[in-house]
Amino acid sequence: MIHRGPMKHVSLFIPCLVDLFLPEIGEATARVLRRLGVEPLYHEAQTCCGQPAMNAGYRDQARNAAKHFIDVFGGDDIIVSPSGSCVCMVKHHYPLLLCDEPVWLRRAEEVSERIFELSQYIVDVLGIEDVGASFQGTVTYHESCHILRGLGVSDQPKRLIQKADGATFVPLPFAEMCCGFGGEFAENYHYISEEMVKEKVENYLESGADLLVLCEPGCLLNIGGYLSRNHPEKKALHIASFLAGTERGG
Amino acid sequence: MEIRTTIFNEVAEREIRNPYARLFLKAMPAVIAKRRTVVMGSFPDPVAAQACGQSIRAEVVARLPDLLEQFERNALERGAKILWARDAREACEMVLALAKERDVSYVTKGKSMVTEEMGLNDALADSGIEPFETDLGEFIAQQLRRPPFHIVGPAINVPVEEVRDLFMEKIGMEKPTTDPVELGYAARLFLRDKFHHAALGVTGVNMAVAETGTIINLENEGNIRFNKASPRTQISIMSIEKVVPTMADAMHLIRLLSRNCTGQAISAYVSMDSGPKGAGEIDGPEELFIIIVDNGRSRIYADPVAREALRCIRCGGCLNLCPVYTKIGGYPYGWAYSGPMGQVLTPLLLGLDRTQDLYRACTLCGACREVCPAGVDHPSIFLYYRSKDVEGDRGLRGKRRPWWESRLFGLWGRAAAHSALWNLGVRVARPLVNRYSRGGVISRMGGFFQGWFRSRNLPVMAEETFHERWRRLRDEISAGGPKGEA
Numbered sequence: 001m002i003h004r005g006p007m008k009h010v011s012l013f014i015p016c017l018v019d020l021f022l023p024e025i026g027e028a029t030a031r032v033l034r035r036l037g038v039e040p041l042y043h044e045a046q047t048c049c050g051q052p053a054m055n056a057g058y059r060d061q062a063r064n065a066a067k068h069f070i071d072v073f074g075g076d077d078i079i080v081s082p083s084g085s086c087v088c089m090v091k092h093h094y095p096l097l098l099c100d101e102p103v104w105l106r107r108a109e110e111v112s113e114r115i116f117e118l119s120q121y122i123v124d125v126l127g128i129e130d131v132g133a134s135f136q137g138t139v140t141y142h143e144s145c146h147i148l149r150g151l152g153v154s155d156q157p158k159r160l161i162q163k164a165d166g167a168t169f170v171p172l173p174f175a176e177m178c179c180g181f182g183g184e185f186a187e188n189y190h191y192i193s194e195e196m197v198k199e200k201v202e203n204y205l206e207s208g209a210d211l212l213v214l215c216e217p218g219c220l221l222n223i224g225g226y227l228s229r230n231h232p233e234k235k236a237l238h239i240a241s242f243l244a245g246t247e248r249g250g
Numbered sequence: 251m252e253i254r255t256t257i258f259n260e261v262a263e264r265e266i267r268n269p270y271a272r273l274f275l276k277a278m279p280a281v282i283a284k285r286r287t288v289v290m291g292s293f294p295d296p297v298a299a300q301a302c303g304q305s306i307r308a309e310v311v312a313r314l315p316d317l318l319e320q321f322e323r324n325a326l327e328r329g330a331k332i333l334w335a336r337d338a339r340e341a342c343e344m345v346l347a348l349a350k351e352r353d354v355s356y357v358t359k360g361k362s363m364v365t366e367e368m369g370l371n372d373a374l375a376d377s378g379i380e381p382f383e384t385d386l387g388e389f390i391a392q393q394l395r396r397p398p399f400h401i402v403g404p405a406i407n408v409p410v411e412e413v414r415d416l417f418m419e420k421i422g423m424e425k426p427t428t429d430p431v432e433l434g435y436a437a438r439l440f441l442r443d444k445f446h447h448a449a450l451g452v453t454g455v456n457m458a459v460a461e462t463g464t465i466i467n468l469e470n471e472g473n474i475r476f477n478k479a480s481p482r483t484q485i486s487i488m489s490i491e492k493v494v495p496t497m498a499d500a501m502h503l504i505r506l507l508s509r510n511c512t513g514q515a516i517s518a519y520v521s522m523d524s525g526p527k528g529a530g531e532i533d534g535p536e537e538l539f540i541i542i543v544d545n546g547r548s549r550i551y552a553d554p555v556a557r558e559a560l561r562c563i564r565c566g567g568c569l570n571l572c573p574v575y576t577k578i579g580g581y582p583y584g585w586a587y588s589g590p591m592g593q594v595l596t597p598l599l600l601g602l603d604r605t606q607d608l609y610r611a612c613t614l615c616g617a618c619r620e621v622c623p624a625g626v627d628h629p630s631i632f633l634y635y636r637s638k639d640v641e642g643d644r645g646l647r648g649k650r651r652p653w654w655e656s657r658l659f660g661l662w663g664r665a666a667a668h669s670a671l672w673n674l675g676v677r678v679a680r681p682l683v684n685r686y687s688r689g690g691v692i693s694r695m696g697g698f699f700q701g702w703f704r705s706r707n708l709p710v711m712a713e714e715t716f717h718e719r720w721r722r723l724r725d726e727i728s729a730g731g732p733k734g735e736a
Contacts, residue, residue: 019716020676021709026716027723034727042720045669053659053666055614057636057651061663068667145615174279178573182613189611190701191263195577196613197705225706228691 008038011076013069013090013115015083016048017217025217028244029082029118035244036128040080043072049086054093055183066094070107078125079115082240083217084147087117092150117147119215119239123156133243134165137210140172142200142223142236144216148176157215157239164242172212173203181222197226204234212236251369251397254584255596258607262582271399271407275576283570285513286621292515293505303506304625306499307561310491314551314560317460317493318542324463328525330538341543342373345452345485348539349379352483354449358441360467360474361385362454363401363564364489364543366586367599370452381452382444384473386437393420399580401566401588402511407579441473451477451535455488456563457503458540461496464524465540468507468517475521484526484535489543491560503563506623510567550598553645555634559594561624566591568618568628574611583608590618590628601647602639609635673717680711 010033014026030040050065069090073079081087094108122128139161147153162169180186180196200223204212214220214236224236254261265271293299310317322332335341349357357374359365359381371392374381383392390405391398393416398404405413410428417423423436453474457466465486467474478484494500508514527534551557569575569589580588587595593612597605614629622628635646642650650656665672686695687710694703702708 014716020711023712023714023716023719027719030723031727040724040727042716042724044717044720047666047669047672050666053663054633055636056655056659057633057638057640058656058659058663059637059640061659061666064663065666068669145613145617149616149620176617177279178613178615178617180573180613182615185611185613186706187699187701189259189262189574190704191266192574192577192611193613193701194705195266196573221708222706225702225708228707229693229705 008078009041010038010078010080010121011073012040012042013046013049013073013079013081013086014042015081015086015217017221018082021221022217022238025082025220025238025240028238028240029080032118032122032131032240032243033080036122036126036131038126041076045072049089050093050097051085051089052183054089054097059097062093063097066090066097066108067104070094070104070111073111073115074107077114078121079111080118080121081115082118082215082238084117084144084151084153084215085218087115088146088150090115117151117153117215119157119160120151120153122243123159129159130163131160131243132165133160133163133245134167135211135242135245136166138168138170138208139164139211139213139242140170140204140207140209141175142172142179142204142212142214142219143176144214144219145178147215153215157213160239160243161213170207170209172207172209174199175203177203179219179222181218183218186222193222197222201226201231201234204236205231211242213239213242215239251366251372251586253600253604254397255600255605255608256584258582258584258611261584262578262611265578265581268407268579270409271579272577274407275579278570278576282513283567283621286510286567286570289509289513289515292509299502299506300623302502303623304561306494306503307563307624309499310494311557311560313495314490314493317495318490320460321458321463321493322542324460325458325465325525325540326463328463329528330463330523330525330540333539333541335541335543335545337545338368338543341368341487341541341545342370344539344541345370345487346373346377346379348483348485349374349450350377352449354379356380356382356444356448357450357452358382358384358444358448358477358481359388360451360453360469360477361388361404362452362487363586364454364487365452366398367489367545368487368543370487382441384441384445384477385469385471386434386473389437389441390416397581397584398586398588400569401564401580401591445476445480448477448481450483450485451481452485452487453477455486455492455540456507457500458488458493459495459497459500460493462524464497464500464522466500466504466520466522468504468511468520470512470514470518472519475519478521478523478535479533482536483539484523484537485539485541486523487541487543489545490547491562503623507563507565510565510621510623546599549645555631556598556646559598559626559631561626562591562595563624564591565623567621567623568626571617571621573613573615573617591626594626594628594631597635598646602635602643603647603649606639606649609639676711676715676717680713683711684713 050062054062091112098104179200180193186193290296371381387404421440526538575589583592593608609632618628639648642648692708
């Protein structure tokens, strides 16, 4: 799995939520990769992975997005994204969406083998755990559903956190419980979503950690948005920002 | 049973504010789900054990017609009578006819979800035959005229004081008490009398073994065994997917079902009936009827994705970990089946049009799929239902979405495939969104996204998106040399 060569190149997939609302996460992703000796590329023609349409049931539209994505990223050896749910979309749903179109299906399968969530790429592919990050204080980690259950990624981000200079990892109670984002769920079933994010934040407070780190922009909008309204003194941070040391909570 | 699936939000918003139920629901992941994990650990290889259960259920779905015929042959050979019911109404009529032929005034019942689905209790009561639920929780729910709150604990949300008052009023409990043992004893006295004189017992079926024609029930109270052993006539009702290929398969599923249902290695009672009482046997019913209920399932079977819902073995393991169920409880799901299990089954049986919220009120977190011993992929099935609803699929009775939503996604789809259009959209949206910014944070947006903004803020849209800042960033980090800033 480890790619050797003079200079590694990876193609960045910057999810639309990051692009539009949290571009500093994209920037941090690029900086961390660069610090690890990897040259990030960015295709300016990229848009969205199609997840919102897929989740809402609009498969034709999701398929359009999928084909565009495959056209844009089809030539890349490695694609890295600071979002597990987008990676899941590409990995698990593209082959499903394109199962009736053999040529597209083959291309979808190729792309799906080459895309990685950021922490997964750093730990599993690059084989690096100490990225030269530092944070003075206790840190806990929220296990985003698509990263934990969709990609089976859980140890990787925690190892990266533990290796950060000055950081002490503390467990988050019910870390694997969904934070209640779910895209349109957070709006349409806000009264349930609100209870879920409230519980997540209560568990964060109970953990006693100074900082909550996570790998999913959607969860960050949700948890960060709730913190910003109700506990402005507490912060949630994307792993890329944490590793880059370019702190800014959601 | 009254169908209340269309008022999901109304009931859920009420139930989420029910502090008593919430107390219990909050403990579920910590207590029940945790116990499941511990007891699953008693398998030499829990992952393999779960995978084995999943493959058994996959086989069941793949070979369903064959297995049902095999089951029928073997059950007939053992002296059972098999009745095939096309739908709920036909199944109810069969029970009514058998009850009337035997001139019974009441029937005793073991807890059975398919009879809830059929609305059997109402059908019996309407014909002047009184049904008595004999599972304690189901008995309480029935006396309170409430639907089951949880598949395993139908009345687990009912405060003990309410049970006390109910028993004083309805079953002649002599002195008021909130002692669980005494309450249980009062119910027992009442129900023992019913069992004693019962001529007809009705039960569900957990598994029907094709290889042997045996029906199997799991329980913890002994009431199902009473229902099967005490009356002269036994009617056991199963939906078509309850069949399993072999006795060995059934043994494995019993171990999985018990662990996922109640966190037990095995339930307190497991009873198996291969036909009615034989010559020389001392107990069992003189006649055994097995009603096999379709109720829309064969229609589903034609759909290769939707049919996977038929893997479900009704353990309820998915409820105990569901972040939505553990906030709102069982009532909002509006029918016999609640939680992820219900969200998968109910839309198939009632149609996508009447169950919109069931497959949408989900974050797709996948906790249900992860524990499911039958291999149901709930999130994928929900996504499938959503897409069939958008398409207005006839077979599954999709409803189609509001016109403005379809338009919006149509436009979105075009933009997602054309970056110039996409970026234009970003530039148009930004000032519209950011005019609500107060100090770099948005805490309301007029009438838009009111649900979100009730409890959360949103960062402003970036004055410079990643896309817009990329070239500068690239030049900056490239200039830093191969090691960048480190």
